[in-house]
Each structure stands twice: as structure tokens, then as C-alpha cells.
Amino acid sequence: MNYNIIGKRIPKIDAGDRVSGKSVFGYDIELPGMLHGAILRTKYPSAIIKSIDISKAKKLAGVECVITADNVDTENLNFRKDHPVLKKGEVNCIRDEIAAVAAVSKEIAEKALELIEVTYVERTGIFDPLEALKKDAPQINKFSKGDNGNKNISEAFHYEHGDLAEEKKKSACIITRQYVLPKVTPTCLSPSSITANYSTVDDELTLYSSTQVPFLYQREISQVLKMDPSKIRVIQPIIGGGFGTKLDIHPFEPICALLSIKTGKPVQILFSRKEEFIHSAIRQSMVIDLTTGADKNGKFTFREVKIIKDNGAYTSWGVKTSFVIMQTFSSLYQVPACVYDADAVYTNNVFAGSIRGFGNPQATFALERNIDLMAEELGMDRAEIRLINANFPGEISGQGLEYHSCGHKPALEAVIKHSGYFTRNKKNNQGRYKRGIGLASMLHVGGGAKIYPSDGCGTTLKLDTYGYLTIITGSSEIGQGSETVLAMMAAEELGIDLKKIKVINTDTNVKPWDVGVHASRTSFVAGNSVLGALKKLKEKLSDKAAQLLNTSLEDLVFENGTIRSEKTGNSFKIDKIVRELHFKPPHELCEVSYYYEPSSEFQDKNFKGNVSSCYAFAAQAVEVEVDTLTGKVDVLHVYVGQDVGKVLNPLGLEGQIEGGVVMGLGYALSEEMIFENGYLRNFSFHDYKVPTARDIPEIHFYPIETHEKTGPYGAKGMAEAPLVPTAAAIANAVSNILGVEINSLPITPENVLKAISNKQSDQG
Amino acid sequence: METAQSKISFTINGKKVERRVRSSMLLIDFIRNELKLKGTKPGCLGGECGACTVLVDGVAVNSCLYLVINVDGKSVTTVEGLSGEEQSLDVVQLSMVEHGAVQCGFCTPGMVMAIKSFKSQCDHNHHTPDREEIKKNLEGNICRCTGYVKIIDAVEALF
Numbered sequence: 001m002n003y004n005i006i007g008k009r010i011p012k013i014d015a016g017d018r019v020s021g022k023s024v025f026g027y028d029i030e031l032p033g034m035l036h037g038a039i040l041r042t043k044y045p046s047a048i049i050k051s052i053d054i055s056k057a058k059k060l061a062g063v064e065c066v067i068t069a070d071n072v073d074t075e076n077l078n079f080r081k082d083h084p085v086l087k088k089g090e091v092n093c094i095r096d097e098i099a100a101v102a103a104v105s106k107e108i109a110e111k112a113l114e115l116i117e118v119t120y121v122e123r124t125g126i127f128d129p130l131e132a133l134k135k136d137a138p139q140i141n142k143f144s145k146g147d148n149g150n151k152n153i154s155e156a157f158h159y160e161h162g163d164l165a166e167e168k169k170k171s172a173c174i175i176t177r178q179y180v181l182p183k184v185t186p187t188c189l190s191p192s193s194i195t196a197n198y199s200t201v202d203d204e205l206t207l208y209s210s211t212q213v214p215f216l217y218q219r220e221i222s223q224v225l226k227m228d229p230s231k232i233r234v235i236q237p238i239i240g241g242g243f244g245t246k247l248d249i250h251p252f253e254p255i256c257a258l259l260s261i262k263t264g265k266p267v268q269i270l271f272s273r274k275e276e277f278i279h280s281a282i283r284q285s286m287v288i289d290l291t292t293g294a295d296k297n298g299k300f301t302f303r304e305v306k307i308i309k310d311n312g313a314y315t316s317w318g319v320k321t322s323f324v325i326m327q328t329f330s331s332l333y334q335v336p337a338c339v340y341d342a343d344a345v346y347t348n349n350v351f352a353g354s355i356r357g358f359g360n361p362q363a364t365f366a367l368e369r370n371i372d373l374m375a376e377e378l379g380m381d382r383a384e385i386r387l388i389n390a391n392f393p394g395e396i397s398g399q400g401l402e403y404h405s406c407g408h409k410p411a412l413e414a415v416i417k418h419s420g421y422f423t424r425n426k427k428n429n430q431g432r433y434k435r436g437i438g439l440a441s442m443l444h445v446g447g448g449a450k451i452y453p454s455d456g457c458g459t460t461l462k463l464d465t466y467g468y469l470t471i472i473t474g475s476s477e478i479g480q481g482s483e484t485v486l487a488m489m490a491a492e493e494l495g496i497d498l499k500k501i502k503v504i505n506t507d508t509n510v511k512p513w514d515v516g517v518h519a520s521r522t523s524f525v526a527g528n529s530v531l532g533a534l535k536k537l538k539e540k541l542s543d544k545a546a547q548l549l550n551t552s553l554e555d556l557v558f559e560n561g562t563i564r565s566e567k568t569g570n571s572f573k574i575d576k577i578v579r580e581l582h583f584k585p586p587h588e589l590c591e592v593s594y595y596y597e598p599s600s601e602f603q604d605k606n607f608k609g610n611v612s613s614c615y616a617f618a619a620q621a622v623e624v625e626v627d628t629l630t631g632k633v634d635v636l637h638v639y640v641g642q643d644v645g646k647v648l649n650p651l652g653l654e655g656q657i658e659g660g661v662v663m664g665l666g667y668a669l670s671e672e673m674i675f676e677n678g679y680l681r682n683f684s685f686h687d688y689k690v691p692t693a694r695d696i697p698e699i700h701f702y703p704i705e706t707h708e709k710t711g712p713y714g715a716k717g718m719a720e721a722p723l724v725p726t727a728a729a730i731a732n733a734v735s736n737i738l739g740v741e742i743n744s745l746p747i748t749p750e751n752v753l754k755a756i757s758n759k760q761s762d763q764g
Numbered sequence: 765m766e767t768a769q770s771k772i773s774f775t776i777n778g779k780k781v782e783r784r785v786r787s788s789m790l791l792i793d794f795i796r797n798e799l800k801l802k803g804t805k806p807g808c809l810g811g812e813c814g815a816c817t818v819l820v821d822g823v824a825v826n827s828c829l830y831l832v833i834n835v836d837g838k839s840v841t842t843v844e845g846l847s848g849e850e851q852s853l854d855v856v857q858l859s860m861v862e863h864g865a866v867q868c869g870f871c872t873p874g875m876v877m878a879i880k881s882f883k884s885q886c887d888h889n890h891h892t893p894d895r896e897e898i899k900k901n902l903e904g905n906i907c908r909c910t911g912y913v914k915i916i917d918a919v920e921a922l923f
Binding site: 009011012015016017018019020021022023024025027028030186187188189190191238239240241242243272273478479480481651652654655657658659660661662663684685686690691692693694696699 | 800801802803804805806807808809810812813815842843844846847852853857860861862863864866867868869870871872873876898899900902903904905906907908909910911912913914915916
């Protein structure tokens, strides 16, 4: 199929604003008469609060309002409603908010915080989930229902398919290992921000918020503040990085709203970089105990998984990562049996979030390490064992995932070939610097994920009398380029210039409902929604055009801003047809609405079912060089094979691949939030090392086009996938090169040297 | 307590400015809060991320580490003043757009200014940098979205 726009390298349509400083981010908003908010947080990760005295703070000139749990009326926040907005009586992690101030300047607000007197009785916190699971451990979160077998388990997931005992019998090789994954943070370049503007006249609250899920946000804020949801208008300014951090509401958001409600004035809260490190959502730490088997031919037989996740003090959407992790263990590669248990355990650590990949980088790390170890034990090649077990088109996995299109094997073959895996791996590696290649695959949802009552997205289209189209989409833009891909679809279908398309996607008072940016779903779900709306719009135009051109509907072609009759060659400009509709009978506007709901299904109580319309598959081969003297790991090349269904915009697609791989690189090599007794010790870019331009490898990308029948033009979701297998592939490469086992992250020089020295002492 | 005030005079984006300022005021705060030029971004306020990069006499500096009194008699360019009056975007900005070097865009203004400074330096020395040199010169600007590849491509295309 030939397309005019789809498949072309199209720059982001709002890039001009972003390169010239014209884009207004949340951090840039200023409203007339705006106050500045600041939050007093706990001194201790675990303590009883004896008293809070705000009298001095209230008296400070310039302070307009001081709030504590005692003078606000709110419901609890987040996934399990176990998180009070302002804490009363006790604090349970270092993020805990005790009081907040609104003042005429940020300096005065911060000065007022110093005047608030809090009396604490410090308690011994519990920072290890295993300690929290002990019988005599105190209940950490008093709102926990304790309905998962232990008072400190927030959520427990159990899944199984196949006959585990039978498959164990068939196994010629069984590998058991424990994997330990750290807490990391995406460090969005813009620190968090919120501006709240409450009108006492009409009881309406406008929130300028960087949320990724504006409609879920509107609903939850309304519950927390006990307001009518439709009285809350969420406006998303330009968002300076999301990566999952903005899926959950954090207390600073309702706090800012409360300060605005109390003062009747706009209030803004801006995080510093240090606050962003400590108080924004993180990728959760996990301990994964994994046992896997394979028969004598290397065919996988079973997986047995037990995961302990550090939930922290409260429960975010991050608790649901167990659901994606489960999918990787049950369904990445063919596997006849799987038993899986994952517990999210309360501790006095900062609470986890759900970052790009949603648990999948952790799961993939463990699984792909075990696969390498099985290959080694069976004396098989590491590529071969992956190829013979790869997922295939038409497969229905043990969990019920339906792979009507599947590029797993082609993705593996692409990276094996292009990396020179079979030739380069045999190089002599005797000197100080040793090189080698590691492999890993990944599976992720590619057609949305049915975990909320609807996984849909609405679109409204307006074609005006000048031939310009406005797309009003429910979906949100967090830098991934969704507005561009939607505009490309409209330009393709209507045959109009991309420059004549505007995308409106930032205001819950205007845009139709959408579940939000997550699960790599926007191009797929919002794309299908736009295509559905375009079909309706074209029908409307075609009826009028057929009448004007005195021809049949089948004879019409949309191109170059016109609708043309193929038979006669006669045409009308598209704006002329809109005017004919509008200013003459039937006197109609050229506007349509459409709601798209993916064809996926809800999983049953045993987590079986086809939860996404389609699935994304990828493989990566990573060539690394290890300096055995210093322990430094240098990633030279990353080869990415990924089933994207169909390439819609190569420029945007490559940007997501490269950004994902480099985020995976940081996860693999340098990033780790270091906590000591609940306190974060590294809260600056100096102490928390993210990759810079000098650290990046050569990235080679091979898109696999499987033309997914449910996708827009055959495309699948793709944006989380590129970071999922990177750390696993790097760990495999380093382990293979050195003959050691890298079973935790990050692979710092220190950890590499430790692994080398452990190996030497084992051999000695 | 009133902090000591100093009178300074300098040009910003080609326009002359005379102000009395607190001696302790940072250039970024002056740019964003006094002049309301919000294109310069406060990513860390610790000189670590580069998002607040502006040009002082054509050279890139972190405006979060620079006192505004030190621009007295100098010329400051922010992202808003880069393109001049004739065209809407500078060649650096156009190259960033064309090469897909922009995602969320919060690092972008600082990145653009750092690249502008680097490009001027190279042009001055009649030097064509290789990819490694380009990477080295972008080291002070953190981007979490793009993985840097497209930004490096955008710089390479300028020479």
C-alpha cells in the first residue's frame, strides 16, 4: 500500500515552539494574583506526631493560609485509598506531608515552613520488605485491609497455567537464581509543578497539571476533595517528561488545590530538583526468585516465580506492575507451565510508582539471565535456545494472549545477523579489554491494555470553511509525538496539507474521554479513534461531493485539498464542499465525533484472557567492552529489532527507540537511588548518574513490520519496549565475557570488580 | 533586611536594559522573573543539567550559577533572542526540528544555546568537529527523552 504521508520522516509539528522557548510548561505559568505554595514534610521516615503548632507561621507577614490535616476535609488518595493527603498522628515515609503554606512569595512560604513546630517521637522504621513480612512486625499502613494474607502485603498476585510437576519431570536442566533490582527514577527534565485556580464565585477548580491521565485525575481529585468531578477542569500545559511518573496523583496536587480553595486565589507549587528526586514516582525495587527449566533439546518446560516488591508506605498504580511482569513470565517465549506469585509489601520507604515498561525491565532481566544460564548448562548456543523457543504468529499463550501478528523470531534473527553475533563472539579475549555480545527479547502490550472499565479514546473533528482541520483528541502528549502521528493520519486520509491540521489535546472541558498515556497505547488507541472519526467525516464530505460532481461515492478521491471524480477528472476544493454543506441546505457543520474501544478483553479472576488487541515483540543484541582492570563497562553497539507492526513516522519512532535504549543503558550501568534507613542519599545529577551524550552507544534499529490487522495502518504500540530488554542484554554480555554472574543492577565498575574477584577466589 | 542593590546595564537579545538588582540575584531569576522570558528552563538550579544555558557575550553559561551583576556591560542572548528579527528560527533550531531532536522539549532551549555557542566557536576557528567532539560538547546538557542521537545528528548537520 502506498501512502503519501504515513511512513514519511515528519518532524514533530510543535517542535518549532519547543526549540524557540515559546512552549508554556507547567513551570512557566503565572496567573494574576498568584500565591506560592510550599509543603512541610516529615523529618523522620517513621514517627508519631505529638503536636503541630502553626501559630507562628500564620502570623508571618505575607502568609495567606496554613493547612494541616486538622483544618482540611479530604478522602485518602491512590490505588488502595491508603494514602492521606496530609498526615495526622504519624508519618510513614520521608515524603510525608504534614502542613502546607500559601504566601505572596516562595521565599515567604518557605520561611513560614521553618516557623511550624512539630513534635515527633521517632520510631524504628522497617525498610526491608522481608522484615515487614515477619509475624511480629507492626502494621505499617493503618489503612491496609490486610486482606492478602499478611497485614503488610498491599497486593498479592497469583497466576498459573500448565502442569508444573509434569514439566519439571521433562526438564533436563533446571536453573534457580535470585535477582535484585534497584529503585531508579526517570528524572524528568522538568521538575513537577501544579497551579490551582479555584473560583469562589462558581465553585470551579482549574488545575494546570502535568498529569498523563487527565480524566482519571479529574475523577480522583474530585473524590479526594469531595467535589463534583465536572466542577474540576484539568488543563495540561506542555509536559516536561512523563515516563509514568504522572500516572498517580501525588499529595502536592490536592494540597495546592486546597490552598487555592481556602484562599480563593491561584496557588502554584514548584518542585526543586531535590524534591523531584525524593518526592516523585520511581521504578520499584524487587527481589525475584526464579526457577526455569528446559528439556534436553532446549525447549522451555516451566517457570516458577516468586517476587517481593517494595511497595513503600502507600500503594500507587505501581502495584499493578505485577500484572505486566506476570505476562512476561507466562508468555514471553513458548512455555507450557508457569506458576507466579508476586507480593507488594509495605515498608517505610518512599512508595513505588510505575515507570516506562511498568515492571517489565525487572521481569525481563530475570528471565533473560536464566535463559543464558540454561543455554550454558545445556551446552547450547544462546541465540539458538532463544530462536527455538520464540513466540510465533497464531500462537495463543498459556495466559490466553493471542499473537495474530508476531515478529519475535524475525526480531531475534535481525539482531543476531546485524550484530555479527556468530562471527564476533568468537574473538580472542585474552587482554585487559574484553568484548562480547549479549542477547535479550521482550514482550509488551501493543494494542492498549484493558485494565480500566474502558480502554478507549474519543475524537472530535472539525473541518472549517477554510479547509483547516482541528483534531480534538482525548489523548495526551508528553513529548512522544502523539499529536504529530494523529495529524499525519488525518493528512493521509483527507489529502490535505499537514500544515492545515491543528491538534487540541490539553483540556478536560473540551476534549473527549481517554484513559490516558500508558501501556504504549496512544498511537494505537487514539490513532484508531482518529481513523474512525475520519471515516465519518469523509462520508459526510463524500455525500455532498458526489452530489456536486454528479457521480458515485466509489468514484471519489481525496487529494491535494480537493475531492476529485476519477471518471471525469472534475474536482471541488474541500473547503468549498464544507461551505456548500454549511451555508446551503442541509446547513450542517463538518464536525463528527467517534469513540474507539479496543477489541481486547478483560482477564478473568485467574488473569487469563487476551488483555490487549495485539502485542509488541523485540530483541536486542548488545556489544560491550569490559575493562577488567577498572571494571568499567562500555556499551559499544545496541542492535534493536522490534515488531512495530508498521512504521508510521520513522523520525518519531527512532526517537522513541533511541531514548528508550539510553534509559535502559542508565538502568543497566549507573542509576540507583541509594537509601539509608528511609532517607535518599543521592538527590542531584551529580550523585545520581544519568547517561550524557558521551555515554551513548551506536544504536542500530531494524523495524519489523508485521502489519497488525487491528492497528492503525497495521501499527502497534512501541514506546516502552526499547528500554525493556537493554539491561538484560548488557548483563548477559558482561556475564558471558567475564564468566561471572551479574544478577543485580546497576553494573557499576565496583560491582564488576567484585564479580571478578569472587570468581577468582572461587577458583583459587 | 534589604539586600544591597547594584545598578547594572547590559543588552539582552539586542535590547538595552538598566536595572537596580540585588547583588545575590541569579541571572536565571532575573531572566525568568523580572524579564518574564520563560524560555530559559530551571532544570536543577545546580549547574548540572544545562537546561538554563544562555549566551553571555556569545559564550554558553549556566544562568543558574551566574550572578546577574556579572552581566554588567555585557551582552546576553536567551533562546527568545536567538533567531533575530528577520527569520523565525535560527539554523540551530531549524536543524533540531528537522532531525527530530525534540521530544518533551524542556532541555531543548538550553541544548540549543549550548549548540549555538559551540557552533560559533568552531566557525571562529574554521574547525569542523567530528561526532566525538560534538558529544563531548553536549555533555553538560542532560536530555532524558531522546537518547541524544538525534541531537548529535542535528549538530553534525550544521557543519
